[in-house]
Structure formats: C-alpha cells, structure tokens
Amino acid sequence: MSADAPTTTADPPTPGGFAAVVVAAGSGTRLGHGMPKALVPLGGRPLLAHALEGVRAAGVAGRTVVTVPAGDTELSALARACGAEPVEGGATRAESVRRALAVLAGERPAGVLVHDAARCLTPPAVLRAVADRVRAGARAVVPVVPVVDTVRRVDDDGRSLGTVDRSALRAVQTPQGFDAALLRAVHAAAEAAGTDPAAITDDASLVEAHAPGTPVETVPGHEHAFKVTRPLDLLLAQALLEQARDRARPDPRGALRP
Numbered sequence: 001m002s003a004d005a006p007t008t009t010a011d012p013p014t015p016g017g018f019a020a021v022v023v024a025a026g027s028g029t030r031l032g033h034g035m036p037k038a039l040v041p042l043g044g045r046p047l048l049a050h051a052l053e054g055v056r057a058a059g060v061a062g063r064t065v066v067t068v069p070a071g072d073t074e075l076s077a078l079a080r081a082c083g084a085e086p087v088e089g090g091a092t093r094a095e096s097v098r099r100a101l102a103v104l105a106g107e108r109p110a111g112v113l114v115h116d117a118a119r120c121l122t123p124p125a126v127l128r129a130v131a132d133r134v135r136a137g138a139r140a141v142v143p144v145v146p147v148v149d150t151v152r153r154v155d156d157d158g159r160s161l162g163t164v165d166r167s168a169l170r171a172v173q174t175p176q177g178f179d180a181a182l183l184r185a186v187h188a189a190a191e192a193a194g195t196d197p198a199a200i201t202d203d204a205s206l207v208e209a210h211a212p213g214t215p216v217e218t219v220p221g222h223e224h225a226f227k228v229t230r231p232l233d234l235l236l237a238q239a240l241l242e243q244a245r246d247r248a249r250p251d252p253r254g255a256l257r258p
C-alpha cells in the first residue's frame with residue numbers, strides 16, 4: 001500500500017485541523033504479556049484507551065487512524081468506540097505508519113501527528129506543543145528529553161570505544177508532527193529506495209534521509225511520555241496512574257490532597 005496517494009487542493013480540509021496516526025499494531029514481545037501490547041490492561045483499561053484519551057484531550061486531531069495487528073477485532077472495536085478509525089498495521093512500525101497514511105490519502109490536514117500507543121500516558125500538552133509548532137510553520141517536529149545516563153560506544157565485541165558527550169544528545173519521543181505532504185513524500189521515498197522498514201525507528205529520521213535541508217525541530221518532551229516497552233515500564237505507568245487517581249480523590253476531610 002503506498003503512502004504517496006495524491007492529494008489535490010479540491011480535497012476538503014481535515015476537520016479539527018490535524019490528523020493523528022496512532023500506531024498500535026506491535027506485538028509487545030519485550031513486555032511479554034502474550035497479547036498485543038496495546039491491549040495490555042493499565043488501571044483496568046487497555047493501553048490504547050489511555051493513548052486515545054490523551055489524543056482526544058489534546059483536542060487537535062479531527063481524524064485519528066489507529067493501526068491494529070492483523071486479525072485483531074478487539075483493538076479495532078476499541079478504536080471505533082473512541083471515535084478513531086482502525087486499519088490493519090504492517091510487520092514493522094514504519095509499514096504501519098504507511099498503511100495509516102494511505103487511509104488519509106485525499107485529506108489536507110494542517111499536519112499529521114504520528115504517535116505510539118505504547119506512549120500511553122503522554123500529557124496532552126505535549127501533543128498540543130508539537131501541533132502548535134507545525135501550525136507555526138515547522139515541517140517536522142519531535143519532542144525530546146535529555147539523556148540521563150552516561151553513554152558509551154562499544155564495538156561489535158562489546159569492547160569500549162569511549163564515552164560520548166551526552167550534552168548534545170536527546171532521547172526522542174512521540175507524537176512527532178509533520179507537514180502531511182512531507183511525511184507522505186519521505187515514506188514514499190524510503191519505500192522507493194528499498195530501505196529496510198525494520199531499520200526505520202521513527203518518522204523524523206526519514207526527513208533527514210529523504211528531504212535533506214528540511215529542519216527537524218524539537219520541543220520539550222515529558223517524562224510521562226515514556227514508551228511502555230518492558231515490564232518495569234508497565235509498573236511505572238501503573239504507579240503514575242494510581243498517583244493521579246489518588247490526587248483526584250477528595251480526602252475524607254473534604255479538602256483535595258496536595
């Protein structure tokens with residue numbers, strides 16, 4: 001399926017401005033729950049429900065397309081119940097994004113936000129900050145956070161090659177925001193170039209590879225926008241959710257907890 005379907009000026013503008021692509025077709029191998037990661041419960045609801053709630057709360061996306069694993073019915077039903085459009089994802093994240101972009105062919109959104117369902121607790125303010133930057137004219141925007149560990153390069157045998165200066169390094173989160181035509185074009189270019197989709201770890205890297213000279217801008221990410229990848233991440237997400245629920249619960253004396 002090509003992400004490069006033509007869009008004409010006769011196509012209607014997307015209601016709500018942006019289109020959101022929420023990729024949720026991964027298997028969750030590293031989490032090890034024996035079910036697609038987006039279905040794994042967090043505080044009694046699947047990860048995908050939390051992610052879509054964040055998108056809805058941000059209030060920037062008129063259309064939301066969700067990639068789901070092949071053969072899935074449960075995540076599709078959940079996506080529909082949340083007002084989103086499910087589409088079968090691909091074998092890799094990049095192929096999933098392409099399939100979602102194909103659903104949006106013919107749309108002229110103000111921008112496209114590509115978001116990981118696995119970053120299910122991303123604050124809506126991060127989505128808005130990315131969208132605002134695209135609205136202000138940026139063509140590619142990524143939220144980033146500082147790298148907190150000392151980083152060391154090693155060779156194939158694990159021998160140390162030295163410490164990397166981390167002051168200029170940032171860890172990349174989602175949502176990543178794009179001019180829609182640019183995003184379609186760089187995915188199409190990667191496909192045409194025969195780039196291994198498994199080697200494409202995010203969408204902004206395609207801009208650097210296939211639209212050289214186009215700046216990729218950054219905005220501050222958030223520590224709550226971490227990706228639920230391994231079991232420890234799920235524990236952290238559960239703790240954050242419980243903390244948020246405790247804070248929202250009125251205490252017996254009638255005052256809100258600090």
Ligand SMILES: Nc1ccn([C@@H]2O[C@H](COP(=O)(O)OP(=O)(O)OP(=O)(O)O)[C@@H](O)[C@H]2O)c(=O)n1
Nearest residue numbers: 023024025026027028029030091092096117118
């Ligand atoms: N074929 C794929 C692979 C990943 N994703 C989505 O891309 C995001 C980032 O992927 P990751 O967290 O690495 O998820 P998994 O691929 O499920 O993880 P694992 O490698 O542990 O199986 C996730 O929201 C995931 O659902 C997707 O839509 N389609």
Ligand SMILES: C[C@](O)(CO)[C@H](O)COP(=O)(O)O
Nearest residue numbers: 093116172173174201202227
């Ligand atoms: C897109 C991403 O979440 C940005 O940090 C990340 O690159 C996804 O990588 P994964 O290996 O597919 O989890």
